[in-house]
Amino acid sequence: xxxxxxxxxxxxxxxDVDSSTMWCRYLAEHGLVQTPDFLAQEAALMAQYxxxxxxxxxxxxxxxxxxxxxxxxxxxxHCRRYAQRVLRAHIFPQGHAxxxxxxxxxxxxxxxxxxxxxxxxxxxxxxxxxxxxxxxxEVETKGEYYGTAIVGxxxxxxxxxxxxxxxxxxxxxxxxxxxxxTDSINDLPLCKYAERVHAVNPxxxxxxxxxxxxxxxxxxxx
Numbered sequence: 725x726x727x728x729x730x731x732x733x734x735x736x737x738x739x740d741v742d743s744s745t746m747w748c749r750y751l752a753e754h755g756l757v758q759t760p761d762f763l764a765q766e767a768a769l770m771a772q773y774x775x776x777x778x779x780x781x782x783x784x785x786x787x788x789x790x791x792x793x794x795x796x797x798x799x800x801x802h803c804r805r806y807a808q809r810v811l812r813a814h815i816f817p818q819g820h821a822x823x824x825x826x827x828x829x830x831x832x833x834x835x836x837x838x839x840x841x842x843x844x845x846x847x848x849x850x851x852x853x854x855x856x857x858x859x860x861x862e863v864e865t866k867g868e869y870y871g872t873a874i875v876g877x878x879x880x881x882x883x884x885x886x887x888x889x890x891x892x893x894x895x896x897x898x899x900x901x902x903x904x905x906t907d908s909i910n911d912l913p914l915c916k917y918a919e920r921v922h923a924v925n926p927x928x929x930x931x932x933x934x935x936x937x938x939x940x941x942x943x944x945x946x
Contacts, residue, residue: 726899730826730833731888731914733906734844737924738819739811740946743847744839745770746814748787750806757790774927776910780838780861780880781873787840788863788872795868800842807846815850816944819905819924823851832897834859836888838880838910859887882913905942909933 735742748766751757759765765786772778791799826833835851836859837844844860861878864871879887892898904911904918909930915921915937923934923941934941 726901727832727897729892729897729900729902730831731902731904731918732819732823732833732835733904733908733911733924734835734837734839734847736907737905738816738823738835738851739814739847740816740925740944741811741814742770742839743811743837743843744783744787746810747803747806747843750810751790751802754802756794756802759790762790773910776881780878780883784840784861784863784874784878785872788870791870792872796865796870797868799870800846803842803846804849807843807850811847812850814946816924816946818942818944820851822905823853827852832895832900833857834888834891836860836879836884836914838878838884859884859891881910884911884914885917888914888917906930915939 732738745766748763752763769778769783769786823833834857835844835848835853839860841858841860841862845855845858848858859879862875864873864875877883877886892900902918903920904914905922905924906915907924907926907930909927912933921939923930923939924944926934926941931941
């Protein structure tokens with residue numbers, strides 16, 4: 725009998741905010757970026773994301789260019805503090821309980837997100853999900869610093885399917901039945917790939933797709 729692989733989006737699925745947007749706000753509030761209109765530019769990019777038209781390379785270039793004065797170690801330490809001080813309060817209890825149950829039964833699960841990997845790993849740590857069970861946008865490194873470009877295939881839109889399939893090949897789960905939890909219309913390619921889909925607090929566009937395709941709709945609250 726084939727195993728089941730449990731796959732979770734992060735933003736607005738396991739947490740009730742966008743982790744990248746909140747990270748940018750944290751950076752601005754703590755004086756860690758000097759880019760003029762930083763938050764306005766980030767909001768404009770996220771508006772494109774909501775429409776399904778954002779280029780993830782543009783977002784990573786924008787957000788990482790503002791951090792070139794910080795080392796990787798400094799960025800990751802700030803991000804751990806951000807996760808503890810901000811994201812912890814935004815975890816959906818229902819998602820946390822489900823992830824904890826799967827982990828306690830040693831069932832295979834992944835968090836897959838189009839946010840920068842250092843953000844997603846810091847969030848996953850709050851849920852006790854190991855870093856090796858995270859697929860996210862890997863940013864190039866230049867010695868002690870991060871660059872501004874993406875390394876490899878970003879798990880965004882159809883790229884989530886490609887990244888998941890590669891992970892399945894590497895870990896022996898090519899025949900696994902995939903279950904997905906997500907809120908986003910951007911994850912429709914992943915949903916089409918999965919055997920079962922749970923639409924968590926779906927956006928209007930995704931809710932319409934969920935109803936048409938018979939996805940389970942969940943209403944999680946904090």
